[in-house]
Amino acid sequence: MVHLIEFTVGNFLSFKDKKTFSMEASNIRELPDNILEAGNYKLLKTAAIYGANSSGKSNLIKALEFMQDTIMNSSKLNSTDKLDVTPFLLAKENSSLPSYFEILLLIWDNYYRYGFELDNDKIHSEWLYIVPQNTKKEQALFLRENESIGISNAFSEAKGLEERTRENGLFLSVCDQFNVKQAKEIIANINDIRILSGVxxxxxxxxxxxxxxxxxxxxxxxxxxxxxxxxxxxxxxxxxxxxxxxxxxxxxxxxxxxxxxxxxxxxxxxxxxxxxxxxxMAGFILYTLQFGFPLVVDELDAKLHPLLTKKIIEMFHSPEINPKGAQLIFATHDTNLLGCDCFRRDQIWFTEKDEKEQTDLYSLVEFRDPDGVKVRNDRNYEKDYIQGRYGAIPFIGDFSNLMNHGKKS
Incomplete structure (x- = not known):
């Protein structure tokens, strides 16, 4: 059983700067059934990501999928293989910088923070931290900077594997190959995050x-x-x-x-x-509900009536149907869901590009009006979003003269 706490990405596709997506519940009181308690954490069961076309919703999911694929396939690479990462290409300085990926997971009651920085040729840095049970302080298991890998006594099984790690390979994957228990557990649970296309x-x-x-x-x-x-x-x-x-x-x-x-x-x-x-999609919905794994879906609402989409979300919110706290994270354009009283403010996320085509990522609970006031839970989220109050909507031009091209008006 694995739960996602946070995911951070930087310098990848439309993400120039580091942006963090969080499933940790904030200190608001609405809809308590939408929260699961795991270890010392209160986490969200679902999260919806809204934004205009090409704003970065799918890129956030692609970033998580890229991290997962890199971890799962690292051991299969040859020393000359490229890592196929795409940095943010619309800022000259970013094209030569490494891309950043970090994930915070709760595996049963153990907290892990794992991440790496890489470019197309090599791993620049890599790190793994744990918060042991009944404590709140992070403890480093290993830290890597280029060819230098430091291993703590708490990760002693991995000692001696530093020299077996290629510059384009992940140390965590090497540890998995050589049956280091914690590495095997982390990689197995990262693999259990199911990422699907709704199209x-x-x-x-x-x-x-x-x-x-x-x-x-x-x-x-x-x-x-x-x-x-x-x-x-x-x-x-x-x-x-x-x-x-x-x-x-x-x-x-x-x-x-x-x-x-x-x-x-x-x-x-x-x-x-x-x-x-x-x-x-039924098999993976049933599978994640049965075993308590995260399910990530790009365009969950595509081809579905809004009531069917709502029903799927309600299954994950239900303590009876979802006793192990499986999480559902999805990108959507279905604004009906914002008006159905099924989301807390911290479950609603937005992606928006700025004038330099960089994706910003923020939740409704973080959003403030121009006068600095936070969004109240009695607002009509659907109406506000359509009217552009929260940003993250398309700005559509004037089509009135579209068919008059070359003609005198």
Whole structure:
């Protein structure tokens, strides 16, 4: 079981300066069911990220995914392989500087802070801290500056592995290769952060197939509660399909409305794009709820009715459905969610680019009006956002003369 506390990124894609996204709950009192208590921390169960197109919402998720991929693939690289990092390219000084990534995790009751700086050729720095149980003080496990790696006695299993670390490889990954217990635990839990695309979701259906096969009742109950129009769903296996395919079952009615039979459809051929998206994502929703892992989705609302999106969020807020405190973090344009009384102010985040095309990242609980006043919890968040009170909206030009090009007005 792993919980995300914070993630920081700097000099990557549209992020020039370091920006921190936090799942730590602030000292506000609304919606207590939206908070989970883990160790000494009060964390948020969900967070929504709003912003105009190209403002940096997806880049924040890409940054987390890049960090995860770098950690998971570091041990597979050769000494000459590049690290494929893209710094902020719209400021001349940044193109030659390393990119920065740091993540704070709670793994069961242990707090870890891990991060690194890298460019396309090498790791410039790397660090790992722990806050042992029943204490509040950070303790360094290792610190790396270029080729120099210092290891504390609390991480003694890793001693002797410094010389096995390439300049383009992560020391944490080397420790994992050589079965250092804490490194294995950290990497395994970072890998359990599930990052999905809400648009290109077809690759994720295999997890739903697993749940439909192994946890049929639970999975069918999930679909029944969403009321997607079919009365049953099953997998076709064996000779009828080269791989598992889902088929939905619908009633057939006579002219008076009486049920006289049933008909089945292959879900990908006959059901709506929204139904297919719910199917494709269902397995990972169930998986993260079952085991208490974070789920990160770019464009959660794409193809979905607002009530379906709201229902998914409510599942993560529910103490009964989500007893292990799985977290849902998602980027969205669905402003209806801001008016549904389902978010605290610290769960609403915004991305906005400035005049130099640098992404800023801030939460509603941090936001202040020009006169310095914080946003009250009785505000109409949806109305305020659409009206531009919080920023992070597109500024749309005047299209009235669009078709008059080359003509006299």
């Amino acid at each position: 290109n979701h077809d690759p994720f259906k295999s997890m739903t197939n697993v749940y439909l096969r192994e946890e049929a009742k639970k999975t069918k109950d999930f679909f029944n509660n969403f009321q997607l129009g079919f009365i049953d769903i099953n997998l076709i296996t064996g000779e009828r399909a080269a791989f598992d395919k889902a088929q939905t079952t619908h009633n057939i009615y006579d002219i008076s409305g009486k049920t006289i039979g049933r008909h089945s459809f292959i879900i990908t051929e006959s059901e709506s794009a929204g139904t297919n998206k719910v199917f494709d």
